[in-house]
Amino acid sequence: MTYTLLADSGSTKTDWALITDGTVAARIRTKGMNPFQMSEDEIANEVETALLPQLQSACGIGTASSKQDDACTLSNLHFYGAGCTPEKIPVVERALRRHLHVTGVCEVASDMLGAARALCGDQPGIACILGTGSNSCAYDGKKIVKNVPALGFILGDEGSGAVLGKTLVADILKNQLPQTIIQRFNDKYHLTAADIIDRVYRQPKPNTFLASFVPFLQENLSEPAIYSLVKEGFRRFLCRNVKQYDGWNQLPIGFNGSIALIYRQPLEEVMREEGMKVGKIIQAPIDGLIEQEAAKWKP
Known part of the structure; x- marks a missing residue:
């Protein structure tokens, strides 16, 4: 079974949704992850301590060190966040990949692009x-x-x-x-x-x-x-x-x-x-x- 993880992050909170087979397997809320307000280590720590346990509880998704044949595989990750400018995108991506095992697309983009996709689709x-x-x-x-x-x-x-x-x-x-x-x-x-x-x-x-x-x-x-x-x-x-x-x-x-x-x-x-x-x-x-x-x- 494969999963897509979506995230919309502001300065105060991040809303996550885990999708499989077109349905929502879990909705999670953590602190905001604005790279202009948090370091790479702080973002990674929030992923490890606040997000990961809830993902593991929802479907057994493991950490970045997990085997690729785990029962639940995070196939795609789309993270849209405040402060995700071109120079800050690599910072957020590295922080996410420290503790999330992503086999496919790992996209980090601005919150404005997230809003555009949410409102307009394609x-x-x-x-x-x-x-x-x-x-x-x-x-x-x-x-x-x-x-x-x-x-x-x-x-x-x-x-x-x-x-x-x-x-x-x-x-x-x-x-x-x-x-x-x-x-x-x-x-x-x-x-x-x-x-x-x-x-x-x-x-x-x-x-x-x-x-x-x-x-x-x-x-x-x-x-x-x-x-x-x-x-x-x-x-x-x-x-x-x-x-x-x-x-x-x-x-x-x-x-x-x-x-x-x-x-x-x-x-x-x-x-x-x-x-x-x-x-x-x-x-x-x-x-x-x-x-x-x-x-x-x-x-």
């Missing part, structure tokens, strides 16, 4: 990520052909949780929202302007702090001012990123990420208003990757 399209940050690319069915730089939450990341949160907080502090909403915000968070400025300008991970206000937007989405704030955030993402790709008004545009899923209705509204074709909208790339891999087994 067809041309435009793939977008809307989570804490945002990103996008044009995809020809095999590879990424163009990628507008995301630039982070200060210069870019339009439509992301961090930027939607930033817009909300700025509008609260500058009294740009109805007083009922401002009062609701203050009652919920008890933050002064000084508190917010300290968290954004002096403390680590201000993007995560700003994205933490996404639940407030969700809770108050029925308020016209909040609904408009979210819609305009998505419009900026589409106009400043997606419209730079050839065929943006013809190709399906897919999204993955919590923000895209939570705010699917306003997102689709803006896309229709801008004359865009709505593609898949999924929570996580691993779901789409599983679907694509399972399809290979169909007669």
Whole structure:
């Protein structure tokens, strides 16, 4: 029996799926394995201590020293990860191969390519990520052909949780929202302007702090001012990123990420208003990757 192992890795978590005969044999979650944040040894250790025991429990897959005639053979490995730039790909591949016995393809690629494959499969399209940050690319069915730089939450990341949160907080502090909403915000968070400025300008991970206000937007989405704030955030993402790709008004545009899923209705509204074709909208790339891999087994 042979197995294909899929992985979608961010900076905080990695989702794994073990596939055989077109079905999921195991789904596993470990820490994120961003090579810009972890050394080769640290990644290898996470594979050995967190992933491997669960693989062995699921189907008996052994370590890199296992015999090739083991009852369970890992035939292919596809790892899509944040930070997997061309210079970092060999680092991740070496770390994976230390403890995983792979007889066939061992592919390490960017998380953006993983999102494109999950959303578009082998067809041309435009793939977008809307989570804490945002990103996008044009995809020809095999590879990424163009990628507008995301630039982070200060210069870019339009439509992301961090930027939607930033817009909300700025509008609260500058009294740009109805007083009922401002009062609701203050009652919920008890933050002064000084508190917010300290968290954004002096403390680590201000993007995560700003994205933490996404639940407030969700809770108050029925308020016209909040609904408009979210819609305009998505419009900026589409106009400043997606419209730079050839065929943006013809190709399906897919999204993955919590923000895209939570705010699917306003997102689709803006896309229709801008004359865009709505593609898949999924929570996580691993779901789409599983679907694509399972399809290979169909007669």
